[in-house]
Amino acid sequence: MVSTTFTNLSDEKQTKIRKALLKEFTDQPLATAQVAPIVKTAGIARGAFYKYFDDLTDAYKYLYGVAMRDIHSDVNNEVGTEFDPQFYLDQVEAFIKGARDSQYLGLIKMHLMKNESLISQGSIDPNTVSSREWATMILSHEAIKQIMIEPQNESVVMKKFSETLNLLAGKGNA
Structure with a gap:
């Protein structure tokens, strides 16, 4: 510390x-x-x-x-009472933009590619959130990771992320 x-x-x-x-x-x-x-x-x-x-x-x-x-200072972290896929899409987009516009882009890429598994970061306790929220948090992190490491795949990852969020919201087909 x-x-x-x-x-x-x-x-x-x-x-x-x-x-x-x-x-x-x-x-x-x-x-x-x-x-x-x-x-x-x-x-x-x-x-x-x-x-x-x-x-x-x-x-x-x-x-x-x-x-x-x-x-995260520029990311809206206020989760609404209803599950809103657009909220999570906006969160991921804001984080990616914030990371790209920051001095920390290289650090974040290195973290995601090499250091993440070395650092103990309190994981999401699935007992404290609904299954849908838990899945959304895991998917959000993975979408960010894939986009940060391979930015050329951003549109494909965001499309899949959006489709999956809509499935979780009961608004789509697999």
């Missing part, structure tokens, strides 16, 4: 460190990332890195969390 020592740094210093983390984690999968390039790029001592973060995984989780908060 990022330390209070880090959060008490000036905004300028935090930004410099985040940029160094972004460069390393965009260029290297977490499994091969190293502290040395980060501290060199950030202009900090190796010991300082370990005062700010427990290890590389901690630094990665911190940065990925920042990226998700930044991208």
Whole structure:
């Protein structure tokens, strides 16, 4: 977990460190990332890195969390009471646009291709949502993943995603 020592740094210093983390984690999968390039790029001592973060995984989780908060800040997360396929289509489109327009595009692609399985991220508890909502969340994530990794397939993936959402809403045929 990022330390209070880090959060008490000036905004300028935090930004410099985040940029160094972004460069390393965009260029290297977490499994091969190293502290040395980060501290060199950030202009900090190796010991300082370990005062700010427990290890590389901690630094990665911190940065990925920042990226998700930044991208999701423009996404409407208010789920209505009725199942609305268009809401989920809009959510996925907004996330993809936000990711593409952000400095985090390379990080997100690396995460989806190489790092996702290495990072424990609270999965969706199927006991807390309906089967339809659970399936929609899983499908949304997979649609985003396929589009981010292979953008040339976006229209096909979004069409399939739309058709599947309509099936879940009882509005279509298989």
